[in-house]
Amino acid sequence: MANDEPLSTDLHAKIEDLFRIVTEIGRGDYSTRLPADLPADHVLHRLYAGVNEMVESLAAQDQRNVDYQRELEDKLATIDQQRAAIRELSTPIMEVWDGILCLPVVGIMDSVRSADMTDALLRAVVATRARCTIIDITGIEVMDTGTADHFLRMAKAVQLLGAACVLTGLNPQIAQTLVHMGVELEGLVTHRSLRDALQHFVVQRHAGRQR
Amino acid sequence: MEGGAARRHLVQHVIDAFAARRAARELASEIGFDPRACVEIAIATSELAVNIAKYGVRGHVTLEIVDHPRYGPGISITASDCGPPFHDFEMAKRDGCDDAGPLDPVEFFNRHGLGTGLGAVSRFTDELGWEPTADGKLVRAVRYKNRPPRA
Numbered sequence: 312m313a314n315d316e317p318l319s320t321d322l323h324a325k326i327e328d329l330f331r332i333v334t335e336i337g338r339g340d341y342s343t344r345l346p347a348d349l350p351a352d353h354v355l356h357r358l359y360a361g362v363n364e365m366v367e368s369l370a371a372q373d374q375r376n377v378d379y380q381r382e383l384e385d386k387l388a389t390i391d392q393q394r395a396a397i398r399e400l401s402t403p404i405m406e407v408w409d410g411i412l413c414l415p416v417v418g419i420m421d422s423v424r425s426a427d428m429t430d431a432l433l434r435a436v437v438a439t440r441a442r443c444t445i446i447d448i449t450g451i452e453v454m455d456t457g458t459a460d461h462f463l464r465m466a467k468a469v470q471l472l473g474a475a476c477v478l479t480g481l482n483p484q485i486a487q488t489l490v491h492m493g494v495e496l497e498g499l500v501t502h503r504s505l506r507d508a509l510q511h512f513v514v515q516r517h518a519g520r521q522r
Numbered sequence: 523m524e525g526g527a528a529r530r531h532l533v534q535h536v537i538d539a540f541a542a543r544r545a546a547r548e549l550a551s552e553i554g555f556d557p558r559a560c561v562e563i564a565i566a567t568s569e570l571a572v573n574i575a576k577y578g579v580r581g582h583v584t585l586e587i588v589d590h591p592r593y594g595p596g597i598s599i600t601a602s603d604c605g606p607p608f609h610d611f612e613m614a615k616r617d618g619c620d621d622a623g624p625l626d627p628v629e630f631f632n633r634h635g636l637g638t639g640l641g642a643v644s645r646f647t648d649e650l651g652w653e654p655t656a657d658g659k660l661v662r663a664v665r666y667k668n669r670p671p672r673a
Contacts (some may be wrong), residue, residue: 317553396540421568422636453561457617
């Protein structure tokens with residue numbers, strides 16, 4: 312019995328250790344391991360090894376979860392960003408009245424967007440057999456001269472397809488840009504607001520029908 | 523931020539220009555550019571980023587705050603890519619041209635652009651230059667808050 316005394320104290324301490332580590336696992340902390348220096352013939356040797364192995368795999372699983380989580384968050388952020396980009400880059404073309412197309416432009420105007428917009432507008436004019444198109448640039452604060460020049464060409468191209476094209480919502484800065492460019496402004500029709508242009512076209516259509 | 527904590531944006535697709543230009547606009551606004559200048563800087567950044575996606579295959583846009591002894595604070599936009607060098611940079615800066623010369627009107631509708639991108643960058647910035655690098659090229663444009671007189 313005297314020989315068993317120190318052994319049971321030792322066992323007691325080791326089981327205490329086991330409890331501690333299990334509690335830590337319960338809290339989600341996988342950092343501690345049981346000491347791996349037990350002699351191979353110790354009663355607790357296999358239990359210790361088993362517990363360590365379990366903690367190891369739980370920790371690995373936890374790390375994988377964290378990685379997945381991060382990856383998922385990255386992807387969600389990308390989707391958010393792309394959604395915003397799509398909103399800004401898209402060029403909705405609406406048939407606001409019988410034969411009247413409207414292209415409202417908001418955001419930042421660069422050369423790619425300007426080119427894509429022309430393409431979309433010209434196709435829409437043909438597809439809907441529109442007689443009038445209104446390009447509303449109230450939402451554009453700044454336009455480069457290259458882009459402004461392109462806008463004027465876009466208006467001319469629409470006219471070549473047999474529809475009228477007006478620009479509305481020019482702000483003072485863009486008006487100055489257009490004038491200073493020294494391009495041919497003849498044939499370019501502008502209205503102060505989308506409302507004015509729409510009213511003009513609707514009245515014109517009405518008058519045309521009565522004749 | 524001072525002394526250049528750079529903001530780097532990977533560009534692989536035209537859509538990536540969006541993130542770069544939004545960052546440029548925010549940065550410009552942060553250091554006190556007026557709203558019009560912020561949009562101009564955003565457009566310049568957008569054009570440079572789009573050029574990476576179109577000609578440079580892939581690359582980065584890096585935004586940095588710079589400080590000029592005479593013109594004060596400014597934003598430097600560096601676009602580095604792994605595409606071929608410019609054949610003729612001065613030509614590429616002209617509206618309706620690429621680095622080989624005037625654009626072919628027939629090709630025009632298929633290229634998703636106007637050939638005015640670098641022209642816009644040169645109008646909206648105060649310094650614009652390029653240099654070849656080990657694996658491609660680098661275009662750098664700087665816009666100052668107090669714009670120096672144009673040459």
